[in-house]
Amino acid sequence: MGEDRAGPVSDRTRILASIAAIALAAAAWLPALRLIFDPDPAEFFTERGVAPKARLLAERHLRLWRDPDLRRHEIERMRVRNAEWDFMGRSFFVWSLANLALREPSQAAECLDVMDAIIGETIRIEDEGGVHAFLMPYGRTARFVQSEPGEPPRSHFVDGEIALMLGMRRVVADREEYREPLRIRIDRIVTRMRKSPVLSGESYPNECWTFCNTLGLAALRVADVLDGTDHQGLIHDWIATAKERLVEPATGLLISAYTVSGQSIYGPEGSTIWMAAHCLALVDEAFAADQYARAKREIGRNVLGFAYAREWPPSCPGGIDVDSGIVIPVLGISASSSGLAFVAAATFDDRPFLEGLLASLSLGGFPIERDGTLAYASSNQVGDAVLLYAMTLGPIWQRVKERGRP
Amino acid sequence: MSDPHARPDPRRKRLPFFSPRGLVVRALILGAAFGIAHLAGLRGHATFLSGATAAGIHPILSAVLGCAYLALYVGAVLVAPVFLIAGGILVVVLRLLGRQAQSVRGRQESLSGQER
Numbered sequence: 456m457g458e459d460r461a462g463p464v465s466d467r468t469r470i471l472a473s474i475a476a477i478a479l480a481a482a483a484w485l486p487a488l489r490l491i492f493d494p495d496p497a498e499f500f501t502e503r504g505v506a507p508k509a510r511l512l513a514e515r516h517l518r519l520w521r522d523p524d525l526r527r528h529e530i531e532r533m534r535v536r537n538a539e540w541d542f543m544g545r546s547f548f549v550w551s552l553a554n555l556a557l558r559e560p561s562q563a564a565e566c567l568d569v570m571d572a573i574i575g576e577t578i579r580i581e582d583e584g585g586v587h588a589f590l591m592p593y594g595r596t597a598r599f600v601q602s603e604p605g606e607p608p609r610s611h612f613v614d615g616e617i618a619l620m621l622g623m624r625r626v627v628a629d630r631e632e633y634r635e636p637l638r639i640r641i642d643r644i645v646t647r648m649r650k651s652p653v654l655s656g657e658s659y660p661n662e663c664w665t666f667c668n669t670l671g672l673a674a675l676r677v678a679d680v681l682d683g684t685d686h687q688g689l690i691h692d693w694i695a696t697a698k699e700r701l702v703e704p705a706t707g708l709l710i711s712a713y714t715v716s717g718q719s720i721y722g723p724e725g726s727t728i729w730m731a732a733h734c735l736a737l738v739d740e741a742f743a744a745d746q747y748a749r750a751k752r753e754i755g756r757n758v759l760g761f762a763y764a765r766e767w768p769p770s771c772p773g774g775i776d777v778d779s780g781i782v783i784p785v786l787g788i789s790a791s792s793s794g795l796a797f798v799a800a801a802t803f804d805d806r807p808f809l810e811g812l813l814a815s816l817s818l819g820g821f822p823i824e825r826d827g828t829l830a831y832a833s834s835n836q837v838g839d840a841v842l843l844y845a846m847t848l849g850p851i852w853q854r855v856k857e858r859g860r861p
Numbered sequence: 862m863s864d865p866h867a868r869p870d871p872r873r874k875r876l877p878f879f880s881p882r883g884l885v886v887r888a889l890i891l892g893a894a895f896g897i898a899h900l901a902g903l904r905g906h907a908t909f910l911s912g913a914t915a916a917g918i919h920p921i922l923s924a925v926l927g928c929a930y931l932a933l934y935v936g937a938v939l940v941a942p943v944f945l946i947a948g949g950i951l952v953v954v955l956r957l958l959g960r961q962a963q964s965v966r967g968r969q970e971s972l973s974g975q976e977r
Contacts, residue, residue: 463962464955472954473879473947480946485939537912781910790911818938821907832904835913 489760511829611656622677725792762811895937
């Protein structure tokens with residue numbers, strides 16, 4: 456390195472050689488990155504038991520629920536930005552705990568205790584603040600068209616996720632006190648669906664979301680298995696209607712949001728379709744697999760072995776909003792869509808995609824492992840809860856399917 | 862106070878970027894800057910990517926610190942290794958080019974000597 460400035464080589468040659476060296480070095484280094492960020496999938500996903508990283512993620516959430524100060528602080532931090540996040544963080548964590556309890560029966564008692572605490576507090580907040588306690592402020596700007604005059608507004612988003620919390624808890628260990636609350640939620644879901652020509656309930660005023668409606672179908676299925684009801688016809692009709700009226704023609708993907716009458720508001724989005732595919736897997740495996748394959752083709756991406764998901768298919772561009780989260784330009788990487796892609800990839804046991812997503816998570820998730828807990832700095836409580844759900848899902852869906860077989 | 866008439870110290874000349882040492886030194890600076898940011902606990906501010914803010918700090922400051930951490934991370938993980946490898950490649954390339962230039966010059970000198 457003694458010939459940095461002067462020597463037998465001219466400045467022009469030195470600069471050109473440097474540019475070529477940088478290009479060559481980049482061509483060698485960038486593909487090699489995947490070898491460095493190469494997490495062991497067994498650390499995150501396991502067929503039986505609980506994977507080590509899932510255990511660490513779960514521990515962080517458990518501490519939040521064991522320590523009231525920590526919990527209040529975390530919830531305030533999220534609610535300042537978005538009350539939905541607080542609610543969804545609760546839902547995904549309860550669903551994770553249900554799967555954890557089945558994966559590790561020795562932990563079931565603690566899981567059930569925490570699930571009951573979260574369910575109880577969530578219902579209390581809803582009782583005190585109404586449905587708006589968990590909705591974004593624009594939910595107050597118009598009237599819920601499916602609510603009867605004089606009735607408090609109801610949201611498919613809130614009813615569906617609470618119903619699924621109650622249902623999953625009862626799948627792990629039935630509890631008589633939850634039977635009636637689940638029946639009431641299911642009745643509300645069914646009543647709203649029957650009021651719509653596209654058999655859909657509104658989550659916000661005159662705004663039906665595929666995320667919430669497919670989640671509602673999963674809740675109906677779980678309730679059927681638990682209480683011997685039969686909503687198979689309604690589920691079948693919803694899927695038939697969705698195939699006919701709620702599919703975006705260019706991609707074949709379900710649109711994300713639509714009016715009660717079925718008019719499209721938002722086209723296909725990653726933050727919706729991955730979760731929709733996961734929920735549909737419980738009620739119509741063929742349709743779910745088809746939606747997953749289409750979603751992977753349209754918005755799943757892999758660059759140098761690092762997988763991620765876009766929020767919108769190239770043919771249906773959209774604008775950045777609270778659902779998409781920050782979208783990294785050029786590549787179109789969406790944190791929300793990529794996080795939920797874990798859920799779908801785990802549901803369909805798509806190992807290559809999961810491994811690519813894990814590589815991306817280790818590269819850009821900024822994991823912080825401390826005192827036996829794990830959190831991802833580039834995520835938040837709901838993001839981490841979604842990841843935990845992806846790492847634990849399986850046993851509840853499996854049990855519901857087994858019990859539902861004639 | 863600096864002396865306005867003082868001549869610049871030739872040893873403190875700016876290291877050119879397009880040189881093996883220039884690339885390696887910049888790689889080390891990027892690595893060190895990231896290391897300091899990491900040890901200072903800036904990683905937690907990367908939560909701005911999810912739209913949340915780190916605890917106990919103004920949201921805008923948290924986002925600025927998060928952006929800085931992200932930039933330094935990219936510098937340390939993507940850019941610095943490329944500079945290091947490029948520095949190594951450049952040492953070899955410049956040495957080969959230097960030898961070639963010297964042998965060409967030597968041949969030219971011997972030719973001109975014969976002509977004389």
